[in-house]
Amino acid sequence: MTGLLATLPDFDLQPYSHILPSLEKALVSISDLLTLETLDVAKRAQVPAGEVRKLIEAVIDALRGGLQSPTVHDVGGTGVRVEAEEREGGADGARPWTISTLDESLDEALNGGVHAGYLTEITGESAAGKTQFLLTLLLSVQLEIVDGKPKSALYISTEAPLQTTRLTQLLTHHPRLSTLSSTDAPSLSRIQSTHIHDLEAQEHILRYQVPVLITRHNVGLVVVDSIAANYRAEFDKGSAGKAAQTLSKRSAQISQLGALLRGIAKDFNVAVVVANQVADRFEPAAQIVSVSQSTQRSRPGSPLSNANASTAPFSSAQPANPSTQPQFTLLSTTDPLALDHQQRFFTGWGDHANTTNMKTPSLGLTWTNQLATRIALLREPVYEERHYTPGEDRNVSEWRRTMKVVVSAWCAAGETGYEIWQGGVRGIASKTDTQANES
């Protein structure tokens, strides 16, 4: 029966094994069992109605069992939290915990660190520092000790193998790690790593092997670096007729992957952190120009990089008619629900009106909808301040890196500057952007 064991892992299938194959063949799901008349289901699957009725009753009982543990928070404002029943299963019940980034300002920006129980994405251009963050987390999770045992980590790579030399460097140079004794210090032996070559292997490992490894090795962190790599090779456009079908199949796979990772994070109370790549994004035709500029400056429109829409590019932006505009406008465009416009706010690039060089994390809106948190690592070149002859390329003196919490269920959105050094990553307090207006 489709999804029965996924929804109710402890359900006893044996008494119903004679009707389950027919129900499966008729594509009857548990939700259908609960919402359709028993007789309709029986007719559709060609099975006796009495048996279906018994199955439905057993399913309802099992589902009700899972609903019996509400948690009451803060009754009557007395500050007392009453737990109705401790939730069964999972590593340490539902106790919330975080994995520190080993740096104070970064931890503060993350409301304590990367939260366990949620699916988190770290995205950015190549060489932005994603892997550096992940390596730090692989070591930091081992500082979480439960029942005398430190947590271990799982590193699933799809491209480059685990950088063990860099990990050793972090251990010797980071002040919080190097000062620990050899028994307390994190060790490479508590990091399990594996390499995945294709989507099928990825699906199999995540669905079947990872849960076993988590319980066997007391895992607290699962890292997938990176999530998009295996999708690139698998889905080429093919013929035009099949493109739509391929895309919808891919988006169904992506949402299933997201549900799987979220389920792992929640059921085992571990942090699932996923690295994602970015692609360039071009401005759509209508430009947004700030009112402080005295002359209209239209940027050349370029075709949308997404292959979905194909609107003809406009060569110049139409000036707004001043008499129809109110003094205070809340919105900057007449079409605020356009994907291109909203993308500026949930990708991490584009939420300042004059941003050029925008990026979009891979796997699109379907993947974005799966996340609890997206952390974007942005980097901007800082050019050398000197006289340049006309035509000379500017010299990059350094890169200014920003860690930006784009969307999050567990911390406020905001930006913090950071840098990469021998001991990993550390925040730059002086460069903290005060435009973290939500915190």
Added chain:
Amino acid sequence: MPKALPSAAGLGTDFTFVEADASQQNGMAAVIDLASTPNSTALKLPSSSHRLPSVSAAEAFQALSDANSGPSVIPTGIHGLDDALGGGIEVGKVTELWGPIGAGKTAIALATATHAMEPSGTVVWLDTSTPLVPRRLPTPSPGSTNAAFITMPSPTLPHLLALLLHPPSTFPPPHITLLVLPNLHHLLESSHPRNPTFPAATPVATQKWAASRRYAILGTLITALNRVAVMHNIAVLAITGCATRQRPGMPLGLVPGVGGGEWEAGVWNRVVVYRDFGVRVAGVQKGRGSAVAAGMHGLGTVAGFTVDGSGGAVPLEASTGEPSEGGAKVPGVTLHPSPVRGLPIALPRKRAFDEIADSDDEEGVDEYGGWADVEDDVALVADAVDSTAAAAIDLT
């Protein structure tokens, strides 16, 4: 003497029976009498007492609302939004909040929950795919005796359906005023995705039926939510995500994460939450039960807000455009028309092909929905059966 009839369930009051006026000779006069004295609160039974006593609809609704004391709306705290909704989200109805990730939907729901606990109400927040962190839990004001914030696990769609259709004794808890269902789209996606794929050997009719189940289940869900809302006199807040759709003549746009004709018809208020430079916006698409006329932005009334440090929504200061917590200013940007000629028109939504359960070419499915006896070999003929033919057919 008229028999004492049981009081109508749910109205909570007994109606006094008054003997019919002896001067009235037939039932018709009594009926006319009722109609001509609309303010009469006494039941008049006609002398031919096979007619049921009648109560005017106005009286019935008045009695119902008298029995259910309490506010009829729960404010969200965002003034423009509350004004557009008629004071806040309506009790006894389902309100939908949709929008892209990170827009502020949960923030608005949390702000509403804070108001729902005043002066003494319980909020039930279903724990679906993404639990709330402790820092975001709203705290009721001290001294409110029954105020509580309860989280209940509902990890899958079957769990939610069991909770609503076959509720356990703990649900809903007493003094409940608000029920929040976050991330409803996640629950639907795992078992009934928008674009499903099927095993290769499945016949087309079965595939079409399975694809239509998403919308049928949404219909059942909204009916069940409306029933819970009315029966327990609570407001229900459903938070859904977004998807994309090609809009004719316009670039790719965002649409609600769950849809379908039955769901959209059953939802009383629909609010879209999204972002713009330096501000978060809530737009009312369906308010007080009817679709709002598309305004300047094609979206009806919009209200700005922002999010405070504990993740709840707070209103913008409307006059200056600055958020009341003293954060970033709304930058002055000129309004640019989007590169299309007209604003989107809200067309009456036709059901998509796969929403309509196609039962025409299926054998073994009874058109009359189970009324016919399964073993009966005689087909039910609807009309056109004259009396002689009826005598000839053996209807068992």
